[in-house]
Amino acid sequence: MPVTISLPSVLAKLADGSKVITVEGATVGEVVAQVAERYPGLAPRLRDGDGKPYPFVTFYLNDQDIRLTGGFDTTVRDGDEVTVVPAIAGG
Amino acid sequence: MTALSSTELPALDQDEILRYSRHLILPEVGLQGQRRLKGASVLLVGAGGLGSPLALYLAAAGVGRIGLVDFDRVDLTNLQRQVLHGTSQVGRSKLASARERIADLNPHVQVETYETRLTSANALEILRDYDVIIDGTDNFPTRYLVNDACVLLGKPNVYGSIFRFDGQASVLATPDGPCYRCLFREPPPPGLVPSCAEGGVLGVLPGLIGTIQATEAIKLITGAGTPLVGRLLLVDALEMRFRTVQLRKDPECPACGTREITELVDYEQFCGLEVEPATSNGVAQLTPLELAARLGRADDFDLIDVREPHEWEIGRIPGARLVPLGSLAEVLPQLDPAREVVVYCKSGNRSTRAALQLRAAGFERVWNLAGGILRWSEEVDPTVPRY
Numbered sequence: 366m367p368v369t370i371s372l373p374s375v376l377a378k379l380a381d382g383s384k385v386i387t388v389e390g391a392t393v394g395e396v397v398a399q400v401a402e403r404y405p406g407l408a409p410r411l412r413d414g415d416g417k418p419y420p421f422v423t424f425y426l427n428d429q430d431i432r433l434t435g436g437f438d439t440t441v442r443d444g445d446e447v448t449v450v451p452a453i454a455g456g
Numbered sequence: 457m458t459a460l461s462s463t464e465l466p467a468l469d470q471d472e473i474l475r476y477s478r479h480l481i482l483p484e485v486g487l488q489g490q491r492r493l494k495g496a497s498v499l500l501v502g503a504g505g506l507g508s509p510l511a512l513y514l515a516a517a518g519v520g521r522i523g524l525v526d527f528d529r530v531d532l533t534n535l536q537r538q539v540l541h542g543t544s545q546v547g548r549s550k551l552a553s554a555r556e557r558i559a560d561l562n563p564h565v566q567v568e569t570y571e572t573r574l575t576s577a578n579a580l581e582i583l584r585d586y587d588v589i590i591d592g593t594d595n596f597p598t599r600y601l602v603n604d605a606c607v608l609l610g611k612p613n614v615y616g617s618i619f620r621f622d623g624q625a626s627v628l629a630t631p632d633g634p635c636y637r638c639l640f641r642e643p644p645p646p647g648l649v650p651s652c653a654e655g656g657v658l659g660v661l662p663g664l665i666g667t668i669q670a671t672e673a674i675k676l677i678t679g680a681g682t683p684l685v686g687r688l689l690l691v692d693a694l695e696m697r698f699r700t701v702q703l704r705k706d707p708e709c710p711a712c713g714t715r716e717i718t719e720l721v722d723y724e725q726f727c728g729l730e731v732e733p734a735t736s737n738g739v740a741q742l743t744p745l746e747l748a749a750r751l752g753r754a755d756d757f758d759l760i761d762v763r764e765p766h767e768w769e770i771g772r773i774p775g776a777r778l779v780p781l782g783s784l785a786e787v788l789p790q791l792d793p794a795r796e797v798v799v800y801c802k803s804g805n806r807s808t809r810a811a812l813q814l815r816a817a818g819f820e821r822v823w824n825l826a827g828g829i830l831r832w833s834e835e836v837d838p839t840v841p842r843y
Binding site: 373374375378379384405406419420421423425428429430432433448450452453454455456 | 502504505506507591592593594595596599616617618619620621622624639640641642643644655657662688690692694695699700701702703704706782783785
């Protein structure tokens with residue numbers, strides 16, 4: 366199922382500059398794994414070595430925090446949008 | 457926030473009525489709202505990129521008492537974005553500079569300054585005296601400190617954060633709303649996220665985000681509109697895309713949910729600082745003078761610059777080879793793990809990560825240049841520009 370994943374510019378840099386990537390997957394976890402496979406440099410910024418989410422990178426499925434809907438097991442539908450929000454600290 | 461009843465609100469004198477006339481004719485602010493602003497106190501943690509527009513707009517808006525926490529001096533590299541300070545203030549304390557600028561902008565504002573780093577020992581005491589707290593800091597440890605202190609004290613935390621071209625803003629730690637730990641439970645480990653000093657930031661971005669924070673603070677004080685509670689605003693300045701995602705109060709949040717956090721913790725200071733800590737992570741450090749001596753003796757080792765090509769163009773150490781951190785994995789097979797390697801970056805953060813990556817790949821003699829090319833410029837070769 367094609368799903369888009371949106372990256373902020375800080376992470377897009379590690380995905381050859383792509384801010385919106387279209388991938389296939391049935392769950393958010395699968396979508397993230399696809400992106401991680403396509404861009405190995407980006408992979409460690411998205412989730413840990415075991416494929417688990419970090420406490421400092423939040424994923425939204427159509428603007429809803431996935432932690433409230435099953436985390437990486439949350440199912441995605443055709444045309445859904447996953448947004449990656451990493452913690453940033455600049456001021 | 458403690459709402460003052462209209463009889464307790466301070467009155468405005470004639471000069472103030474004229475000064476704030478454009479507010480007074482807005483029904484959403486009006487005389488009552490303006491008196492609320494005058495009766496309010498706001499603490500700005502950080503007088504830098506975000507703190508600059510915040511201090512200026514909140515002072516202009518007539519917030520009665522503004523507190524500022526910072527311990528830095530004005531540096532030439534600040535002026536690209538920190539519009540509170542001017543060229544004539546370079547080298548002076550940011551708080552002295554801010555105090556003068558605010559006094560000139562609006563003499564009706566009472567300014568309190570705290571020339572200190574916010575720590576677990578002083579945070580509660582400093583924050584306690586203010587109605588609204590604004591997080592304009594530049595590092596994770598202070599952000600967690602501000603959040604936890606706001607939750608413990610029951611104060612709203614007007615959050616804003618920036619990096620390169622991205623910004624985030626929200627109003628956190630209100631009685632029914634989420635806090636920063638509902639969004640990001642724990643800070644990233646040292647070295648995973650570059651600081652603004654290393655990663656750069658578009659100068660107007662803190663202007664955009666700081667004015668959004670100032671708007672939210674004014675709304676909280678006056679009661680106008682709908683505050684950014686339960687929503688996280690994401691700004692992409694390159695695409696000029698603004699969007700909000702929903703934030704929920706996390707019942708498992710150790711700060712505002714389970715309330716396991718009953719006292720403040722100091723995380724290791726690892727980013728947002730000019731000079732990175734002399735190492736951690738067990739990576740051997742080489743000082744710039746030691747490196748210069750080794751280069752002078754023509755010792756046999758590989759010198760690798762892990763910065764980006766645009767930084768390399770600004771200046772570099774003779775004999776170095778450019779391998780940006782992101783492409784190190786690709787270049788690894790071309791390097792000889794038996795050889796000694798010295799890595800450097802701007803201030804030592806990225807090169808520490810590179811050193812760890814090299815060690816994991818079997819390189820046994822890896823050195824990190826302490827303080828990076830900035831310290832090299834200070835101690836060895838001043839012709840290499842600071843940036």
